[in-house]
Amino acid sequence: MKPVFEFISPLPSSSLKAFFQEKDEFDAPWHFHPQFELTYILRSSGLRYVGNSIENFEEDDLVLLGPSLPHCWKNVGPQINKAQAIVIQWDLNLLGQDWLKQPEFSHIKRMLELSEKGIRFDKVFACKIKDTLIKMLEMESFEKLMCFLNLMQLISEQPEYQILCDHNFTITTASQQSDRINSIYQYVRKHYGSKIRLEDIAAHLHMTEENFSRFFSRVMKKTFFTFLNEFRLHMACKQLIETDLQVKEISYACGYETLPFFYRQFKRFKQISPLQFRLKYHKLDPDFA
Incomplete structure (x- = not known):
């Protein structure tokens, strides 16, 4: 199955795109895009497809995806409630071409490199940042960016995480x-x-x-x-x-x-x-x- 390219239109007022998604069920096809993506599942369950990884997902599933990594979430069976998620997407050059070379962002840089194969974070940690993610949706552009950078630093310092794709998976095989x-x-x-x-x-x-x-x-x-x-x-x-x-x-x-x-x-x-x-x-x- 070939992944579908998704064009993510940049928001005119912000360097990153953060939005709340609510649907009867997750219906996005197997797809990819050049942006990084952080997805938090607020409500729903089913199967998560990332690269060559297929796993069950449920509420409080927190996943970081690197650029061009094919992915989708699919519901399995009847859903009592609507599927809900918070999604944040951003370009590699979020703060300029060489921002990740600065020593202050060394932990974030390493985390983003690992995200090439997808990262799932510990559920306990995911629940701790849930309110912050929800509040981000209503923030003005500058406040949202500052909150996002603090959040990225916090996530990059977490010792409990799982790499989703096998070590031999490469995006070029997609x-x-x-x-x-x-x-x-x-x-x-x-x-x-x-x-x-x-x-x-x-x-x-x-x-x-x-x-x-x-x-x-x-x-x-x-x-x-x-x-x-x-x-x-x-x-x-x-x-x-x-x-x-x-x-x-x-x-x-x-x-x-x-x-x-x-x-x-x-x-x-x-x-x-x-x-x-x-x-x-x-x-x-x-x-x-």
């Missing part, structure tokens, strides 16, 4: 498809502010333009340029909130060649104009009062 999608994501992330031609991204993957287009549409269920446009709009939203740059500057910085086209695309996907989006967010955020 599938060539997974590697290709991850490579596309990293390319777009690096070059979205410049003009990206189909021949450039196809050559990056050593594919013809036709084969690349067919591959991307089959796997992602959308065209490459639809994906690229969505990514650029997410980054534009982030800059509209976090900077005082003019809309014209933001549109060019995000790879749009003309301002009218940027406005049309923004309104099509967000249902409001860039300026209305900025004003709406600032009215909702007390930090901008």
